[in-house]
Amino acid sequence: MFYKLGGKDMAKYAYRDKDRKDIIYSDEAIEVDRNTAFFCPDHKCNAKLYICAVDGSKSAYFRATKPNFKHIKNCLFGNSSTEFDSNNYDESQFVYEDAINNLLCNTKPSSQKRIPSAHGTGEPGAHPPRTLRQIYSLCKSLSVRDTYAGKEIGSMILDDRSKYRYPKGCFGNRIIEATVDGRLYNDEKKEVYLVSPINSKKYTFILSFSDEDNYKKIRSEIYNNRDKIIVIAGKWESSGEYNKFTSKVYGTKQVAIIK
Ligand SMILES: [Zn+2]
Numbered sequence: 001m002f003y004k005l006g007g008k009d010m011a012k013y014a015y016r017d018k019d020r021k022d023i024i025y026s027d028e029a030i031e032v033d034r035n036t037a038f039f040c041p042d043h044k045c046n047a048k049l050y051i052c053a054v055d056g057s058k059s060a061y062f063r064a065t066k067p068n069f070k071h072i073k074n075c076l077f078g079n080s081s082t083e084f085d086s087n088n089y090d091e092s093q094f095v096y097e098d099a100i101n102n103l104l105c106n107t108k109p110s111s112q113k114r115i116p117s118a119h120g121t122g123e124p125g126a127h128p129p130r131t132l133r134q135i136y137s138l139c140k141s142l143s144v145r146d147t148y149a150g151k152e153i154g155s156m157i158l159d160d161r162s163k164y165r166y167p168k169g170c171f172g173n174r175i176i177e178a179t180v181d182g183r184l185y186n187d188e189k190k191e192v193y194l195v196s197p198i199n200s201k202k203y204t205f206i207l208s209f210s211d212e213d214n215y216k217k218i219r220s221e222i223y224n225n226r227d228k229i230i231v232i233a234g235k236w237e238s239s240g241e242y243n244k245f246t247s248k249v250y251g252t253k254q255v256a257i258i259k
Pocket residue numbers: 040041042045046047070071072075076077078
């Protein structure tokens with residue numbers, strides 16, 4: 001894979017105020033006083049974040065450097081799964097609908113060309129974010145009101161930050177940040193059930209499988225990680241029941257477990 005900055009707990013944005021209205025991005029915070037504390041993007045998290053530069057990189061990040069004000073357990077902004085170094089990707093080539101459509105087909109994940117880490121920032125092989133994990137990290141590294149390649153983050157992902165955009169449900173090519181709540185699967189129907197967003201649990205999502213092997217593999221993977229955050233890329237439509245949506249799942253490219 002690409003050169004990685006290493007370490008966890010590196011947020012690309014934070015807030016100046018407790019109400020999380022006044023956003024500040026790490027790349028505009030280079031001049032900021034290193035002793036100024038900022039608020040974690042997660043409202044439930046009381047971490048105090050400080051701007052930090054990363055050795056060998058132009059990037060700066062917000063980190064919870066004070067032992068008494070670390071990220072709460074399960075705060076995604078203290079988790080390396082949400083790390084996204086935009087320097088490693090070619091934004092200009094990113095077309096959201098194509099990226100999702102590529103996840104929704106049952107081919108094996110393309111064997112990605114490995115870029116030797118010596119190439120550092122990865123310029124020679126820079127490609128747009130492709131895998132679900134990459135796109136998810138991208139979505140979590142920016143505010144839902146930000147855009148990437150002209151597309152608003154909140155229109156890519158349903159999570160607790162973007163739910164205001166989905167008052168009547170979740171339709172079309174969308175990534176959902178989901179969790180297990182109650183019944184997880186139905187072997188007869190070859191269906192797996194999740195809820196999203198993870199805090200409000202407003203909507204139920206039905207993953208529908210036609211292939212038995214895929215069903216068993218993904219059902220087990222989700223079952224074994226039922227206390228974790230499950231991210232699914234789907235083409236969602238109404239299931240016919242109120243607040244329930246369904247998508248076909250063709251393979252593991254559509255599923256990411258956030259540990
Ligand atoms: Zn936090």
